[in-house]
Amino acid sequence: MVEVKVLTDILAANDAIAEVNRKIFKEAGVLSLNLMSSPGAGKTSLLERTLEALSDELKFGIVEGDIATTRDAERLEKFDVPITQINTQSECHLDANMVHGAIKDFPFAGLDVLIIENVGNLVCPAEFVVGEDHKMMLLSVTEGDDKPLKYPLMFHESSLLLINKTDLLPYVDFDMEVAKRNALQVSPKLDILTISCKTGEGLDEWFDWIRAQRV
Amino acid sequence: MVEVKVLTDILAANDAIAEVNRKIFKEAGVLSLNLMSSPGAGKTSLLERTLEALSDELKFGIVEGDIATTRDAERLEKFDVPITQINTQSECHLDANMVHGAIKDFPFAGLDVLIIENVGNLVCPAEFVVGEDHKMMLLSVTEGDDKPLKYPLMFHESSLLLINKTDLLPYVDFDMEVAKRNALQVSPKLDILTISCKTGEGLDEWFDWIRAQRV
Numbered sequence: 001m002v003e004v005k006v007l008t009d010i011l012a013a014n015d016a017i018a019e020v021n022r023k024i025f026k027e028a029g030v031l032s033l034n035l036m037s038s039p040g041a042g043k044t045s046l047l048e049r050t051l052e053a054l055s056d057e058l059k060f061g062i063v064e065g066d067i068a069t070t071r072d073a074e075r076l077e078k079f080d081v082p083i084t085q086i087n088t089q090s091e092c093h094l095d096a097n098m099v100h101g102a103i104k105d106f107p108f109a110g111l112d113v114l115i116i117e118n119v120g121n122l123v124c125p126a127e128f129v130v131g132e133d134h135k136m137m138l139l140s141v142t143e144g145d146d147k148p149l150k151y152p153l154m155f156h157e158s159s160l161l162l163i164n165k166t167d168l169l170p171y172v173d174f175d176m177e178v179a180k181r182n183a184l185q186v187s188p189k190l191d192i193l194t195i196s197c198k199t200g201e202g203l204d205e206w207f208d209w210i211r212a213q214r215v
Numbered sequence: 216m217v218e219v220k221v222l223t224d225i226l227a228a229n230d231a232i233a234e235v236n237r238k239i240f241k242e243a244g245v246l247s248l249n250l251m252s253s254p255g256a257g258k259t260s261l262l263e264r265t266l267e268a269l270s271d272e273l274k275f276g277i278v279e280g281d282i283a284t285t286r287d288a289e290r291l292e293k294f295d296v297p298i299t300q301i302n303t304q305s306e307c308h309l310d311a312n313m314v315h316g317a318i319k320d321f322p323f324a325g326l327d328v329l330i331i332e333n334v335g336n337l338v339c340p341a342e343f344v345v346g347e348d349h350k351m352m353l354l355s356v357t358e359g360d361d362k363p364l365k366y367p368l369m370f371h372e373s374s375l376l377l378i379n380k381t382d383l384l385p386y387v388d389f390d391m392e393v394a395k396r397n398a399l400q401v402s403p404k405l406d407i408l409t410i411s412c413k414t415g416e417g418l419d420e421w422f423d424w425i426r427a428q429r430v
Contacts, residue, residue: 143255
């Protein structure tokens with residue numbers, strides 16, 4: 001009977017591969033960001049806005065993680081950036097080994113920033129390091145201001161929280177101050193920016209955050 | 216070294232406990248519903264609206280699944296229905312064993328309907344049968360009309376899809392016909408209702424769906 005070791009060993013094996021990925025990113029001189037959120041919080045929209053605005057200034061590469069379909073990758077094709085698609089099948093997150101498969105032949109020459117779009121899931125992706133410089137996450141205001149307390153790990157593991165869809169604030173019950181307080185209670189050093197990928201509000205601060213990480 | 220068996224064996228063990236739960240539900244004469252969705256799609260709001268409207272007609276019990284906190288259970292305390300809280304800690308879904316722990320001493324006498332609110336996650340909860348009569352799910356219109364294709368298993372496993380937050384349709388890019396077509400492509404026999412827990416739109420159809428399952 002095939003057997004697998006307990007989760008701690010799975011995570012140790014994952015960490016070992018993540019270190020290999022980390023060296024690849026470092027040698028390539030790229031900033032690597034692992035982008036996480038619930039389904040439909042706006043990860044691909046954020047990539048669209050970012051590539052539209054910064055493609056003249058920075059060279060991006062994308063790893064697209066999805067359980068099924070290549071729809072997100074197709075949305076980004078028009079930007080003429082290197083994209084590798086990972087279909088995880090039944091897996092609800094990316095792990096270091098999947099990312100390794102996606103980056104081992106990646107065209108890193110001249111690249112500044114690699115963004116890894118994780119599977120939409122507010123839980124499991126936070127458990128797996130993939131060798132990234134930073135984990136970062138989106139929270140949509142439609143999800144509610146209580147989410148940092150209910151799903152603490154992802155907020156704890158992220159360097160940056162982007163609170164997205166601020167254009168919908170007039171129509172939902174979401175207290176921005178409560179949301180920020182809850183997030184900082186889980187992770188006091190978390191950077192928090194409020195954005196709308198629809199109206200463009202706050203995106204300049206996000207672009208500045210990327211620039212600051214590259215120094 | 217502690218070892219665990221592969222996923223197929225985990226699922227087989229889960230199914231065996233689910234059968235025990237199923238017998239408990241059957242002997243108690245309760246309709247059991249396993250309610251799933253992404254974080255913040257409105258599961259607890261649906262329970263609030265349902266208990267408000269139907270408490271005089273049907274006797275409900277609730278099992279609340281959360282990774283952390285008892286916030287959802289606290290929101291339902293005012294309805295004076297039996298509630299058992301499961302905190303899954305790091306687990307991203309409910310399984311049959313967790314539900315068994317919650318129901319083995321549950322006050323089933325006189326109960327008509329048991330609703331099990333799963334952890335907010337559009338992936339993993341669909342993999343685990345807990346002994347329920349039906350899996351059902353919420354999709355918020357803020358999540359996008361492509362979600363049935365991107366996260367097919369949950370749509371495939373559910374008997375009922377409630378498309379929630381229709382009050383936000385004027386403010387988001389969500390094509391209801393496309394969403395329904397995508398969902399039916401994944402699961403042709405899926406029942407689909409459109410609702411707003413905020414305005415009450417469509418909730419009468421959901422209440423009728425509950426009544427129809429009890430016949």
